[in-house]
Amino acid sequence: MSVNRREFLKNSISFGACSVAAASGLLSAESANAEWVAENFAPSILEETLKNLFQDQKLIETDKINIKIPKIAENGAVVPITVTSSLDGIENISILVEKNPVPLAARFDLSPELEPFVSARLKMAETSDVIVIAQTGNNLYSARETVKVTIGGCGG
Incomplete structure (x- = not known):
């Protein structure tokens, strides 16, 4: 040509x-x-992070949030998590690791019309509960799973 x-x-x-x-x-x-909100990711304890993110709103435990995460993590630096839900109108999903120095691991803002599905890789300092909080309008729904972090994958 x-x-x-x-x-x-x-x-x-x-x-x-x-x-x-x-x-x-x-x-x-x-x-x-992406937007980085520094005060949400500041080192603190879980209760302070929850108060900073959601003020004093009550968390409602639900089985409509599905957390797919390994029960035992051989490497705490890379723990895969997938969150889905059958709740309607989810505006955001927050993933918190209770015993991490910075409990808020990730926060996803979603359009309420979308089917809620998020996936991430967490860094966990030690064995801890992983808490997922889904916000729908004025309600907060939560679910949690315990993940055991082993040293060197020995299971101990």
């Missing part, structure tokens, strides 16, 4: 304009960017 000089210049200018727009942020999806 033969490209003449005029085509080459037109394509070069188009590519350059798109590159400048992308580099300056004009083509980014603002709603897809």
Whole structure:
């Protein structure tokens, strides 16, 4: 295929304009960017984190939140977790590790129209409860699983 000089210049200018727009942020999806809220991820105890995130709202234990996480983690640095739920209208899902220096491991803001499904990898300092809290409107639903972190995968 033969490209003449005029085509080459037109394509070069188009590519350059798109590159400048992308580099300056004009083509980014603002709603897809993650937000870091430092006070939510500050070192504290679980009760302080819950109060900071949800004020004094009451947590309702439910079996409609499904947590798929290993009961025994051979490596506390990489513990896979998957959370699904049959609750309607979930606005956000928070994952907390009770005995970590920073209890809030992850927080996902969701559109209420979406089917709630999140997956992550947690870092756990020691054997602890993993708590998942789903917010629907003014209600907070929670579920928890205990994960035993072994040293070197020995089970002890």
